[in-house]
Amino acid sequence: MSFLRLIVLMSKEFEQLKAAVDAGERVVTLSGVTSTSAKAHIIARLRGETKKRFAIVADSNTDLDVWASDLSFWSESAIATIPSFEADPYSGVSPHAETQERRALSLWRIANGGGGLVVLSARSLIQRTPGVAEIQNLGCELVRDNDIAPEQLVGKLIAGGYVREDPIFGPGQFSLRGGIIDIWSPDAEQPVRIEFFGDTVDSIRVFD
Numbered sequence: 001m002s003f004l005r006l007i008v009l010m011s012k013e014f015e016q017l018k019a020a021v022d023a024g025e026r027v028v029t030l031s032g033v034t035s036t037s038a039k040a041h042i043i044a045r046l047r048g049e050t051k052k053r054f055a056i057v058a059d060s061n062t063d064l065d066v067w068a069s070d071l072s073f074w075s076e077s078a079i080a081t082i083p084s085f086e087a088d089p090y091s092g093v094s095p096h097a098e099t100q101e102r103r104a105l106s107l108w109r110i111a112n113g114g115g116g117l118v119v120l121s122a123r124s125l126i127q128r129t130p131g132v133a134e135i136q137n138l139g140c141e142l143v144r145d146n147d148i149a150p151e152q153l154v155g156k157l158i159a160g161g162y163v164r165e166d167p168i169f170g171p172g173q174f175s176l177r178g179g180i181i182d183i184w185s186p187d188a189e190q191p192v193r194i195e196f197f198g199d200t201v202d203s204i205r206v207f208d
Contacts, residue, residue, distance in 0.1 A: 014042070014045070017030060017042070017046065018046060018049055018050060021046055021050050021052060022050055030042065036063075036066055036067060036070055037070045037073075039070075040067060040070035040071045040073070040074055040075075041070075041074045043056065043071065043117070044071055044074035044075035044077070044117070045074070047075060047077050047116055047117055048075065048076075048077070051116075053115070053116055053117075053118065054116070054117050054118070055118040055119075055120065056071075056117070056118070056119045056120075057120060057121070057122055057125065058119060058120070058121050058122070059121070059122055060121055060122070060123075061083045061084060061086070061099075061121050063121070064081055064083055064119050064120065064121050065081075067119045068081050068119050071117050071119065075116075075117060077116035077117050078109060078114050078115055078116060078117070079115070079116075079117045079118075079119060080105075080106035080107075080109050080110055080114065080115030080117070080118045080119070081102055081106055081118075081119045081120070082102075082103055082106050082107070082118065082119070082120035082121070082124045083099050083102055083103065083120075083121055083124065084099075084120075084121040084122075084123030084124045084127060085099060085123075085127065086099065097170075097171075097172060100161060100172070101171055101172055101186035102186070103129075104160070104161060104186060105186050105187050106118070107129060107130070107135055108135060108138075108139055111132045111135040111136050112136065138156060138159055138160040139156070139160070140153070140156055142194060142201055142204060143201065144201050144202070144203065144204055145200060145201065145202075146200070146201055147199045147200050147201075148199065148201065149199045150176070150179065150181060150196050150199070153181060153194075154174070154176060154181070157174050157183065162174045162183070164176070167182070168182050168183075168184050168191055170184060171184045171185065171186045171188070172184065172186055179195060179196040179197070179202075180193060180194070180195050180196070181193075181194045181196070182194075182207075190206045190207065190208065191206070191207060192204055192205065192206055192207070193205055193206075193207050
């Protein structure tokens with residue numbers, strides 16, 4: 001079979017696959033593709049052409065990371081990863097902080113319409129997560145000169161799983177000193193310092 005004919009066949013099969021996805025068929029079968037990278041390429045292309053949200057269920061957190069890496073190579077869409085907690089929920093051991101941060105960030109993106117490609121481990125499917133309204137209520141958008149009571153912001157941070165430390169030294173932490181709140185969001189490389197004048201956000205700036 002010539003290389004040109006192979007490309008024509010692959011293009012025809014992709015169009016059939018795309019048509020099935022567009023039609024909302026409950027079962028769509030893709031055969032003859034074995035590598036994760038090749039599958040990621042097809043899913044990324046389907047996402048780009050259909051604009052539908054795709055969820056990829058991986059066997060484990062390790063496989064999840066492989067999928068996320070391959071999808072990010074082929075796709076411009078935001079990829080949300082939802083790893084499972086490695087710790088037994090009844091063991092009394094807290095989940096790893098990085099896992100909690102990744103889950104929280106991805107759930108926030110999905111609840112607000114982002115995450116066109118969602119990759120989660122099989123165990124994540126059986127772990128309970130907050131509903132969309134609850135997730136949205138946990139967050140807020142801070143804008144200079146807008147009003148929000150510092151204690152209201154602190155309440156949201158605590159409810160969202162942030163830990164109070166003084167000074168802060170890692171993501172998922174905050175500190176409160178008078179009218180100044182330092183916050184390190186899991187999706188930021190550096191923390192931010194928010195200064196209040198009463199209940200008004202007076203300044204927001206990144207600091208080291």
